[in-house]
Amino acid sequence: MSNNIVIVYMGANRIEIGRSADACPQEIIAWKTGSINEKNREELKKIFEYYFQICNILGNREVQVLILEDIFISVVEKRIICSILFKEFDCAHVSFVPRAIVHCLSCNTRNAIVIDIGTNYTTCVPIFDLRPLQQFIKYSKRGKREVESRIPLPGCPYMPIFFDEEYNSKNCEVDETPVINLVKNIVESLPIDLRRPLRENIIIVNIEEAYETAIRNLFKLKMDTSKIQFPKNYWQAGSACAKILLHYKGSNIVGIERDEFYNNPHIAPDWFDYYFRTGVKRLQ
Template structure:
């Protein structure tokens, strides 16, 4: 137990999962899905502001169905089945929402640290989060960690840098497929080049609700499919290829066509039509990567970064996903693309914390300390 007290705590926090453990470890002590802690909250969400892309300009019957789907998305928000939605304008009362989130996060973090057997009192925490993580949530998190959980310091580290470190490299091109956004950002000389960061909403949440829409069109009662059941079905896909249109997989209590899932993944993540004019926030991942490599990166960095491309994020763990996406990007770019493996952002933070513990603190670190 004394050893645990001496080691820094490493916490990766995301919209869908939380990973917690101690530095100098290759794996976290625990990985927790946010939806396991879901419970109804008191704040309200403006359904008309939640996601306008769910409401097409079409027949009234279809609009009614889309509002039903949007209502499910609203319900997921009001139960905290996923966290840290980037647009706080959707909440009817922001102060009430932040108060509810603070109470919820405090309970969740207490449970996580308890289950991992970690004491937080006077500990130093390494917090790993995405480059697009909203500052309003950062402030809330650090207040909880320092004021409520009595930690002495919190060091915030960006996911892209940790992913690069966990690959054994000081430079890489990181394609991170998250819940709200997919980001493409270069890391060079242990620095995240945020000025070159680009993103799209082709991410986990969009796949989730588009699949619900497809299942509804197939005649399934989507209100009988829980958030957890749909996400489990996605994560358990054994391949991106459907050998038969009649091949079935389990989704909750239903048997559904696997092709619905593979087609949705192909359309959302792996396809790009150069003849289509895309909205700025809906640009395909392939185009984001090719534009960055061929146009936006400095010429002297294009070859070196494209030779170390990393695809990370939940959906990237599906069999053959990384290889397929990298192959599609490689076909579209002038530079030769080469993918490399990584141990992941949590492991990168564990390595970083261990190596830097007895060295001078880097001025680039964002550290919040107890006053």
């Protein structure tokens, strides 16, 4: 059964794809075209087609797919993904889970603020009891592209993303806020009983290992936080999610079956919808 489960990590600047039975993704493909739309639909289709061919599962109607999604992925993007997987490859099932939750699971925690450094922007997602706190999610346009466009300086190139000595909220746009300022804003806006468990557990994604120590030290200098984690086992956590969600005997409310899609091609599970949100109970 696990040979028929495919995991797709829709990263901020890459797509990772592989089988849930494997310890790591089999293919890592650059994806810097931004959000998914009809213009790049064919490009995404070719990525899936290439992988299905090399794994000899093209035409296998038993294949189930788990998408580890961006927290800001739209329902329109999900419909395009489902359309490709169902119409082009005749998959049996497609499920969606936010990457931020998988990173929490990989760090063995239910509560955290997950910082995901993307190509075009960085997201800060507070998670409590494995639930994204939608109203407190924040993002900044400070991302990897900003780092790549700057002249290399000694030290950590991510410093301008996380902290800016010259930052002044009165002179900058809201979406240009340095990451540490965003995290502080999230903590201050949370209900009092949630502040400590999230403030003390920061998960940072998509940082090269060479810069982890510098980022950890910066956080400890600028914030009262006890634990900074850089998830390493997200693929295994995704595999665990796949086994739980896709083997569940009842209705999978964070996913869609093939027949269900053909009966209603406009359907797409939205994690933030009230009814879908209860699906997190299955990950406990």
